[in-house]
Amino acid sequence: MITNRYLALDPKAYGLPDAEELRTLLAAYSPEFSPGAPDKERIPGRGKASYGERPPGGERVLGGEQATDGERIPYGERVPGGERATDGAYAPRVVPLSARTPAGAPENPYPVPAADLFAPSARVGNVPVEKIRADFPILEEKVSGHRLVWLDNAATTQKPRRVIERLEHYYRHENSNVHRGAHTLAERSTEAYEGAREKIARFIGAPDSDNIVFVRGTTEGINLVAQAYVKQFLRPGDEIILTVLEHHANIVPWQLLAEESGAVLRVAPVDDDGQIILSAYADLFNSRTRFVSASHVSNALGTVAPVEEMIALAHSHGTRICIDGAQSVSHMPVDMRAMDADFFVFSGHKIYGPTGIGVVYGKADVLEAARPYQGGGNMIADVTFAETVYREAPAKFEAGTGSIADAVGLGEAVDYVSSIGMQHIAAYEQELLAYGTKALSAVPGLTLIGTAARKASVLSFVSAGHSLEEVGKRLSAAGIAVRAGHHCAQPALRRFGLEGTVRPSLAFYNTREEIDLLADVLSKIAGGKARP
Numbered sequence: 001m002i003t004n005r006y007l008a009l010d011p012k013a014y015g016l017p018d019a020e021e022l023r024t025l026l027a028a029y030s031p032e033f034s035p036g037a038p039d040k041e042r043i044p045g046r047g048k049a050s051y052g053e054r055p056p057g058g059e060r061v062l063g064g065e066q067a068t069d070g071e072r073i074p075y076g077e078r079v080p081g082g083e084r085a086t087d088g089a090y091a092p093r094v095v096p097l098s099a100r101t102p103a104g105a106p107e108n109p110y111p112v113p114a115a116d117l118f119a120p121s122a123r124v125g126n127v128p129v130e131k132i133r134a135d136f137p138i139l140e141e142k143v144s145g146h147r148l149v150w151l152d153n154a155a156t157t158q159k160p161r162r163v164i165e166r167l168e169h170y171y172r173h174e175n176s177n178v179h180r181g182a183h184t185l186a187e188r189s190t191e192a193y194e195g196a197r198e199k200i201a202r203f204i205g206a207p208d209s210d211n212i213v214f215v216r217g218t219t220e221g222i223n224l225v226a227q228a229y230v231k232q233f234l235r236p237g238d239e240i241i242l243t244v245l246e247h248h249a250n251i252v253p254w255q256l257l258a259e260e261s262g263a264v265l266r267v268a269p270v271d272d273d274g275q276i277i278l279s280a281y282a283d284l285f286n287s288r289t290r291f292v293s294a295s296h297v298s299n300a301l302g303t304v305a306p307v308e309e310m311i312a313l314a315h316s317h318g319t320r321i322c323i324d325g326a327q328s329v330s331h332m333p334v335d336m337r338a339m340d341a342d343f344f345v346f347s348g349h350k351i352y353g354p355t356g357i358g359v360v361y362g363k364a365d366v367l368e369a370a371r372p373y374q375g376g377g378n379m380i381a382d383v384t385f386a387e388t389v390y391r392e393a394p395a396k397f398e399a400g401t402g403s404i405a406d407a408v409g410l411g412e413a414v415d416y417v418s419s420i421g422m423q424h425i426a427a428y429e430q431e432l433l434a435y436g437t438k439a440l441s442a443v444p445g446l447t448l449i450g451t452a453a454r455k456a457s458v459l460s461f462v463s464a465g466h467s468l469e470e471v472g473k474r475l476s477a478a479g480i481a482v483r484a485g486h487h488c489a490q491p492a493l494r495r496f497g498l499e500g501t502v503r504p505s506l507a508f509y510n511t512r513e514e515i516d517l518l519a520d521v522l523s524k525i526a527g528g529k530a531r532p
C-alpha cells in the first residue's frame, strides 16, 4: 500500500506485484510519488500547511506549487525569483474578459483563461492528455457558449472517434443478423460480434469468450443473474446480502426476487468515510445465506469496495457472489481470474462504448447452472411443441436479435483503452482524483461526501446554503456538466443524512485545468474568491 494525504493506493488495484512498482508508475504522474519520497503523513514536524505552503519544520507540500509570472513553469525549472516548480503547474494568467467569451456567446459568469484550460499538462502513459482529448470529438462541443467540461462520467462516458467510426463501418459494410444467414454479410457480422466477445474476455481476464454474455447493460445483467441463476435456489426465509452502497440496479431486482420467493435482504453497512465495515459484512453470513451482490465502486461516493476480501468471505461460506463493475471497469484493470467473482457485470456506455450493450461475465459452472433468462430465437438447439433444447452458454442467455453493432463498438472501445493501458488510466485518474480532492476541499462551505481511503473517479459533495439544483445549473452555465441528485443510490446517501449530492466524476480525458475551473466556479458560487 502507498499512501499520500488523500489516497491509499493498493498495488493490486493496478495489477502490479508490489508497492515499489506502483510508486515507480505513479512517479510519472506526480512527484509526490517519486521513488523514495516519504509518505507525507509521516514527515516529521509537519504541521498544517495549505496548498503550496511550507509547513512548519516540514517539507514543502509537493504537487501544488503556483508560479507567479503568468507562464507555465516546466518541471524542475525555477520561477523567476521563486521556488523550483516540481509539478509543471500553470500560473494564473490574466486575460481580459472580452478575450474569454466567444463573440455572440452569452457571457460566462465564471470566466477562466481559455488558453490554460486545455493546455498540455499531463500524459496518460506515453500519450499526452491533449492527444487523448482530440480522440473524443464531443469534447470540442460548446455548451452555454463555452467549451464542454464533461465531469459526468459516472453517468456515461464520451465516445472516442474510433468507436463512432466502427459503428458506421459496421452499418455500411457488415450489417446482417448473426449466426443465421449463409451469406457473406452474415459471416462478416458474426465474425465482428464474436470477435468483440473475445476482446472483452481478454480485456477482463476471463478464461474463455463463452464466459461473456451480451446484455443491454448492468441493469439487465443483474436482473439476469437474479432471475436466471439465484431464483431457482431461493426458499422463504433465505437471505441475500447486499451493501448500503448499491445502485438501485443492484437493489430493486433483488427486492422483486424477495417478493416472489419470500427471501430476505441483508445489508452490509459502511463507516462515516463510506467504507464497507468488513466485520459487519462477515457477521451477516449464516446458514440461510444464498447469494451476495455488491458493487466494486460506489457511483454515489466513489468508494472502492474490498471485493477480494468480500469474495473470499462469501466463498468461505459456500456462497456465490456477483460484483457490479459498472463504475470500476473503466477506472482500473480488472482480472476475473484474480478477482474470483462468480459473476461480474458492467455497461458498455460507461467504458467509452455505445449504449444498449453490456456484459455479464459468469464462471462456466454458474452459467451452466443458470436457467435461460428469456426464450426465443438464437438460444435454442431444437424446438418442438413438446420441449425445447437450449444451446450452451452464452447463447442460452441471448434470445432474439441482440445489439450487434453496439457489441462490436464495445469491442473497439476496449481495444482503445487497452492501447493506452488500464494501469496508466488508473494511475492518471488517481492523481487527478487526489488533485480534485485537494482543490474541492479548499472551497468554502463545501463538504465532500465519501472520503474512503480507496476511491475512484467520484467527488460527491454538498455546498452549504446552495441547493443541488442551483449548483448544477450554475456549473452548467459555465459549460461544466456534473450530476446533481440522488444518483440512483438513495440508501447510500441517506446513510449520510442526505437526499442528494453534486457529483463531478472523472475520466482520463479530464485535466487538472478542468478541476481548477470547477473549483473556481464553486468558490464563486460559495461567495468566496476564486483561487489565485
Ligand code: PLP
Binding pocket: 154, 155, 217, 218, 219, 220, 247, 249, 250, 295, 297, 298, 299, 324, 326, 327, 347
Ligand atoms: N450499477 C452502478 C454502480 C451504476 O453506477 C450504474 C449506473 O449508473 C448501474 C449499476 C446501472 O447501469 P446501467 O444504467 O448502464 O444499466
